[in-house]
Amino acid sequence: MLNEELFVFLQLKRVDNMNKVIIVTGASSGFGKAIAERLAEHGHRVYGICRREMSHNKINYRQGDIRDTERIGQIAKEIFEKEGRIDVLINNAGMGLGGALELTSWEEIKLQMETNFYGCVNVCQKVLPYMRQKRSGKIINFSSIAGIEGIPYQGFYSCSKFAIEGFSETLAAEVKRFGITVSLVEPGDFATGFTAVRVNSEATLKDPDYGPVFARVRERFEKEEIGGLKPEYMAKKVEQIVDAKRPRLRYCVANLEQKLSVILKRIIPGNWNVAILRSYYGS
Numbered sequence: 001m002l003n004e005e006l007f008v009f010l011q012l013k014r015v016d017n018m019n020k021v022i023i024v025t026g027a028s029s030g031f032g033k034a035i036a037e038r039l040a041e042h043g044h045r046v047y048g049i050c051r052r053e054m055s056h057n058k059i060n061y062r063q064g065d066i067r068d069t070e071r072i073g074q075i076a077k078e079i080f081e082k083e084g085r086i087d088v089l090i091n092n093a094g095m096g097l098g099g100a101l102e103l104t105s106w107e108e109i110k111l112q113m114e115t116n117f118y119g120c121v122n123v124c125q126k127v128l129p130y131m132r133q134k135r136s137g138k139i140i141n142f143s144s145i146a147g148i149e150g151i152p153y154q155g156f157y158s159c160s161k162f163a164i165e166g167f168s169e170t171l172a173a174e175v176k177r178f179g180i181t182v183s184l185v186e187p188g189d190f191a192t193g194f195t196a197v198r199v200n201s202e203a204t205l206k207d208p209d210y211g212p213v214f215a216r217v218r219e220r221f222e223k224e225e226i227g228g229l230k231p232e233y234m235a236k237k238v239e240q241i242v243d244a245k246r247p248r249l250r251y252c253v254a255n256l257e258q259k260l261s262v263i264l265k266r267i268i269p270g271n272w273n274v275a276i277l278r279s280y281y282g283s
């Protein structure tokens with residue numbers, strides 16, 4: 001009898017885990033695509049948001065720019081009205097910007113912050129009312145190791161991810177009372193579409209002082225990204241967060257060397273860390 005009850009309990013738990021309504025932003029490439037495909041394959045109802053036109057037999061794609069408050073509001077409303085709930089939001093969409101802080105133009109800075117930070121805030125603000133109404137939900141925001149360490153010549157990218165770190169930590173403290181959890185994913189280097197679409201500061205490329213250093217540093221970080229881990233590895237990790245009963249605030253998903261660099265940064269004096277970063281990247 002006890003075995004039978006345990007069997008029913010496990011089956012119910014399995015159904016509960018398999019039927020989540022999940023939004024994944026940036027689901028047309030890299031992490032987002034791999035995550036959306038894995039979760040949809042495993043029985044979840046997945047909605048992918050991206051600017052490109054996409055179609056997939058198991059993923060419900062919605063075309064939209066995460067910076068567009070009206071469009072994202074429409075998509076969230078439509079999903080909630082159709083499904084009756086939004087269980088998980090995976091804020092993954094983002095892009096990179098390379099260049100010297102001194103020379104990066106306002107237009108380039110705005111593109112970076114509007115996409116990575118304001119975009120993430122926009123999607124959270126549009127989805128949170130539905131989660132709050134249900135008194136449950138899980139938000140997973142994509143940061144980066146660059147959100148823990150200021151990476152030379154990816155300064156405004158780091159700023160956008162530091163902003164996501166602060167936003168998510170605070171949000172976690174504000175929405176816990178409504179049954180909503182917030183987690184940060186901090187990836188190291190991964191081979192995705194990210195490297196090819198990175199925007200590089202025009203003025204830095206042309207500058208006689210910064211230009212040659214940027215070329216050297218860029219070669220280093222691009223090589224590491226291209227030779228990095230595969231997005232399918234990330235998808236497996238994110239699925240574990242989706243399934244977790246009590247998700248942690250932070251998940252650093254990286255190779256051992258990068259994980260150690262994060263631990264080191266938290267214990268050594270700041271100047272030592274800057275010296276390590278300078279010597280590592282050759283800046």
Ligand SMILES: NC(=O)c1ccc[n+]([C@@H]2O[C@H](COP(=O)([O-])OP(=O)(O)OC[C@H]3O[C@@H](n4cnc5c(N)ncnc54)[C@H](OP(=O)(O)O)[C@@H]3O)[C@@H](O)[C@H]2O)c1
Pocket residue numbers: 025026027028029030031032049050051052064065066067092093094095096115119142143144145186187188189190191192193194195197225228
């Ligand atoms: N790859 C890495 O090494 C690495 C490391 C640390 C953190 N990350 C972070 O991981 C996340 C995913 O990056 P990825 O590596 O998978 O890069 P990716 O292959 O270039 O994918 C980026 C995704 O974001 C979407 N996107 C970009 N701007 C958007 C916008 N304004 N509105 C809607 N969607 C937008 C793109 O879709 P559309 O172009 O179709 O809109 C694409 O699906 C980013 O937040 C990135 O910062 C990546």
